[in-house]
Amino acid sequence: MQRTSFKESRCPIARSLERVGEWWSILILREALLGSTRFDEFHQTLKIAPNTLTRRLNALVDAGLLERRLYQEHPPRHAYVLTQAGRDFHPVLVALMTWGNRYFAPEGASVVLADAVTGRRAQPVLVDRRSGRPITARTFALAPGPAADRRLRARLGGRRRPRPASRDSHD
Amino acid sequence: MQRTSFKESRCPIARSLERVGEWWSILILREALLGSTRFDEFHQTLKIAPNTLTRRLNALVDAGLLERRLYQEHPPRHAYVLTQAGRDFHPVLVALMTWGNRYFAPEGASVVLADAVTGRRAQPVLVDRRSGRPITARTFALAPGPAADRRLRARLGGRRRPRPASRDSHD
């Protein structure tokens, strides 16, 4: 996208994409969540070109997902540590991973999520915190929020329902 | 990315990105989940250039997320309907939306998720289906799966732990 028509979009999904819409951004976030903080760690594990890494790192800092922290003065050197917003990107990554494992890993999963204590493999599912009910396209629908404008309200209000799925999505 | 170095990546996240790594792909999927099936519906609601729409639609069909269904013979016209894989992209979209609403919507959320029956606003959280415990970067760690190769196994096995977060991510 020419990154103009979508800037300042009101859609929260588009807004997220404004920050992490590039491949490297997401992969860098993945590494950061795995514990990487140094330029060189990202460079090595991702095999990313250094100039590209600089650019993506700067973008992530600007977007407020990474924080540059000086750990040495001469010459100035920084570590890149996740902010709260960056850490909270975790569920998105897990959802993406789960989906990828399910549909695009014919030989089986190469990375999974395991209980840090028991080591048992997790099965991530999205549920409503309050009711505990699984969130599917059928049981929970998109609706206008407090900040929705008239146009959006109209679209989401009088909209066609998602066609009945034979079986709906979960986890 | 030049879309070459990542092709055939073994990382499930990278693999997902190979299919939906472009903005429009994700936004089209969002529309499809909202019920759109026709070229013109996507065209209008997304305000996307027609040639671009064609390209993205084809890519999504090739990736197995959308299915072209002929609904008229002369001239040939198709509807684009979600496959199971496409429908299962829903949790990713919800995670992305939740994250965007939380951090990038200063004026409040414009789109939220609501219980289809009661209309009550949902709070999506990722939990382990079996134990019901919330999935955070601390409680559940990435681990090598059955199809992991030696390199990956080494990385995930003897890896540094995520630095202790003051408060961890959830929902």
Place this chain on the structure above:
DNA sequence: CAGTATCCTGTCCGATACTG
């Protein structure tokens, strides 16, 4: 209405070389 055909621009990214 549902696209296809052309042309063009922006920019993401890679390769490589260089520096304190």
Place this chain on the structure above:
DNA sequence: CAGTATCGGACAGGATACTG
């Protein structure tokens, strides 16, 4: 080790015009 500088290629996406 942690970057910066420069150059070039690929392609996503925009604008617009055209067709059955």
